[in-house]
Amino acid sequence: MFSQFFINRPKFALVIAIIMLLVGAISLPLLPVESMPDITPPTVSVTTSFPGADAETVEQSVAIPIESEVNGVDDMIYMSSKSGSDGSLALTVTFEIGTDIDNATVLTQNRVGIADPKLPEDVKRQGVKVEKQSTAMVAAISLFSPDKTYDELFISNYIATRLYDEIIRTNGVGSVTVFGAKDFSMRIWMDPEQLKARKLTPDDVIAAIKQQNVQVAGGMIGAPPNSGGLNFQYNVLVQGRLTTVEQFENIIIKTGDKGDVLYLKEVAKVELGAEAYHWYAESRGSPAITMGIYQTPGSNALAVMDAVTELMDNAAEGFPDGLEYEVVLDTTEYIQASIDEVIETLIIAICLVIFVVFIFLQDWRTTIIPAITIPVSLIATFAVMLMLGMSINNLTLFGLVLVIGIVVDDAIIVVENTVRLMEENSWDSKTAITEAMMEITGPVVATTAVLLAVFVPTLMMPGLTGMLYQQFALTISIATIFSSINALTLSPALCRLLLKPSSGKKKWIAFRAFDKVFDVGTSGYMAMVKGMLRKSGFVMIVFSGLLVATYYSIISLPGGFLPDEDQGYFFINAQLPDGASLERTKDVLTRVDKMIEGLEGVDKYVIIGGYSLLDGVASTNAGLGIVTLKNWSERQAPSLYIKNIMGKLQQQMVTIEEAILFSFLPPPITGLGSSAGFTFELQERGGLGLTQLQTFANDMVAAGNESPKLTRMNQGLRAS
Known part of the structure; x- marks a missing residue:
């Protein structure tokens, strides 16, 4: 018999249990923490900009060449692009769940490189950025000036020069989007009348700026080979890129035959401003440049937020007077609150189970055995969760709450059968547990197999719903297996060490009162069952009616993927x-x-x-x-x-x-x-054009908003 080994060597069983506890406890802090399992397909973003172009021009000259090459990259599900009126292009390539995102990024980059020769020169100069996209926003942090000492231009560039690089380097941070960003830029406003009077075009001005605003290597003086006799060698330092308004104003646009010089300041206004003014961010009437912090897939959201908060607290010590920051959005507060609620439920469930066991078994020695096996089975589960790439989330914790009743059952079966044999035969604990395990080993294994047969099929459910509940089913299955192992190893060992023959003393008065109430309840229940057996036809009619009522209740309830919750x-x-x-x-x-x-x-x-x-x-x-x-x-x-x-x-x-x-x-x-x-996406395949597509989309939105089942339906296409 398998359990006999551990009955004879109880210390060995205890060592195994301690190892299970240690491995599980070490694994617990290493598990990612999130609200729900990560079922978001991996995505790669391709972004670029065509300065001065409208959305349609961006689509025709930038989006289509890139899309035609990226289309069909390995493991791609679909892709979608958005061309903005500010000349921006954002292409999102979505891959099959489970795809190596780093490999997918490289493959996408290679495809984009093939499209590079087909892109406009201005786009090539801007560059095309390909990176793995982080879709989970952890926080939004705003920098603002309460007394309006600093404007949005200063705040934006303070973020760019002092904070952005540090935040993006933080472990677990995938990307940072600066909403309302206004990066410093030298803005040149050309005067059409002055250009016309001097027979110049904007291209002439642009060419002069490009020619004189360059970084060049100055070379060396005295470097070999030389004529000899030189004792020193010098690097030639030349003025690099222009940085001030005055330097730009003095760019030479044109020279005359008589030596006259035309400077940029004579045909244009030069000022230091923002690269773009197409957006802004405010709070309570004050500029509040906001950073959206996105985490990398698989990272611990709580750890990421703690690291970012610590970084911002340290950085705030060096802020100039009149500049402050505020965490406008912290999504981890909801994650922490929801997980705390489930952990509280888990603790209450464990306490209630132990209390119920104590009330029925009425002995601390018999109660302590399931009280030990419950945490061993639950904590050991964390080690396997880490091996399988799972996370601490609401569903895995719900699984642990549910499995407590299953875990305690195995231990109670062992304890109850052992106590019964000790009382009936006046055996010692070793003899009783040996006989008990011969009787119940088969039922324990069979019960485990039945439970696994219930939950394992959940792993095979298709679609996002199946993926969502995979971790739930795995958690229950793993804990059930550990419970069965403990029932065959740890519980017998503890029974031998802890259980003692009954002393024959009179039970405590509270236990005697409970037994009387329980006996009365049992007698009443048995009488009810006998009555139902005599009227089995009526019982079957009532039961059938309940089944029909249940069916109609189910089909009348609204369905959905997940309920909307108050995330704060x-x-x-x-x-x-x-x-x-x-x-x-x-x-x-x-x-x-x-x-x-x-x-x-x-x-x-x-x-x-x-x-x-x-x-x-x-x-x-x-x-x-x-x-x-x-x-x-x-x-x-x-x-x-x-x-x-x-x-x-x-x-x-x-x-x-x-x-x-x-x-x-x-x-x-x-x-x-x-x-x-x-x-959902509306795709136009008949060559009708964006205007007609927008018309169809508007008609669908109008029809949808008339339905009592839909609200606030909208669409984002703007063909104009």
Whole structure:
């Protein structure tokens, strides 16, 4: 008999249990922590810019050449591109789940390199960036000047020079997007009248700037071979790229036959400004340049946020007076809160199980055996989770909560059968446990096999739903296997060491009272069963009725992938008419800013003008709001539930007639889409053009919004 070895050598069983505990405990802090399992397909982004080009030009001259080469790269599922009116292109290539993202990035880079000769020269100079895309935003951090000492230009470049590189180097940070960024740039405003009077064209000015604003090697003086007799050798230092307004103003555009010189300042205005003014970020009326921090796949979100927070705290000590930072959005707060809730439930479940076992077995020695085997089985599970690339998330923790009842059953079977044999035959613990294990080894193994037969098929479920619940099923299966192993090794050893023959003493009065109540309940239950057996036909009719009622209840309930939850924050989308200027957008968002500021339950927020989160492109007629609410403990009143707060804000925003404004929740799984609800793509294959495609999309949105089952349906295509 397998268990006999451990009955004879209980210390060996204890050593195995200790090793299981140690390995599991060491593995636990190494597991990634996230809200839900990572089921987001790996993606690679290809980004570039065509300065001065409109969206259609970008599509025709940049997007199509790149897409034609990238299409068909190994393991690709699909790709989508977005061309912005600011000349930007963002191509996202989505790969099969499980694809090596580093290898996919290299393959995509190779394909983009093939398309390089077909791209415009301005795009080549800008460069095409290919990188693995991080879709899970961990935080949004704003830098602002409360007393408005510094403008957005200073703040943006402070981030670029002092913070960006340090944050991007932080372990677990995949990428950083600076919303409202305004990088320093030398802006040259040419005067058409002056150019015409001097018979010049803009190309002449551009050529002169390119020719004189260069970095060249000056060479050396006295380097061999030389004529000899030289005692020193010098490097020639020449002026490199121009850096000041004065240097640019003195660029020579043209020289005359008589030695006259035409400088740039005579035909143009030169100023140090921002590279682009197509977006901005504000909070409470003050510039608030905001960094979106994205984590790398498989990293620990809590550890990433802790590292970024520590970095920002240290950096803040060196901030100039009048500059501060604020964590506008911290998605790990919801992750931590949800995991804390499940851990609390797990602890309560363990305590309740041990309490129930004690009440029924009525002996501390018999109770301590399942109390030991439960943590051994659960903690050892973490080691296998780490080996299989799993994470600590709500579903794996839910699995541990559920499996507690299964884990304790195996130990109770061993203990109960051993105690019964000791009482009936007056045996010592070794004899009793030996006989008990001969009786129950088969049932324990069979029970484990049955349980695995229930949960293992979940691993084979297709689609995202199957992938979502794989870790749930694996957690239960692993813990069940460890429970069975402990029932055959650790539990027999503990029974031999801890169990003693009954002393025959009278039970404690509380136990006697419980036994009487339990006996009465058992007698009542048996009487009810006998009555039901006499009226089995009626019972079957009632049972069939319950089955029918259950069926209709199931089909009447709304279905969905995952429920929308209060994650402590929401977004606002603003859409003005096509072609609306950034000034008009800012006027609308300023009014929204004041509405949010006066809203009860709001903690922090930031407004970003010129960018749409839903569309993923910069556009002067779009806007985004990130609103973080107060802690859940401060929002216990129903009026402060997130959907009620969003409803109050929506009632105010509908009074703004110049734009379409609505709030929306983040997706239940971070990185899987940009909002809650669902998204689908409308593809035009008949060569009708973007204008006709937009018409069809608008018709679908209008029809969808008329349905009582849909709300706030929108589409992001702007053909104009």
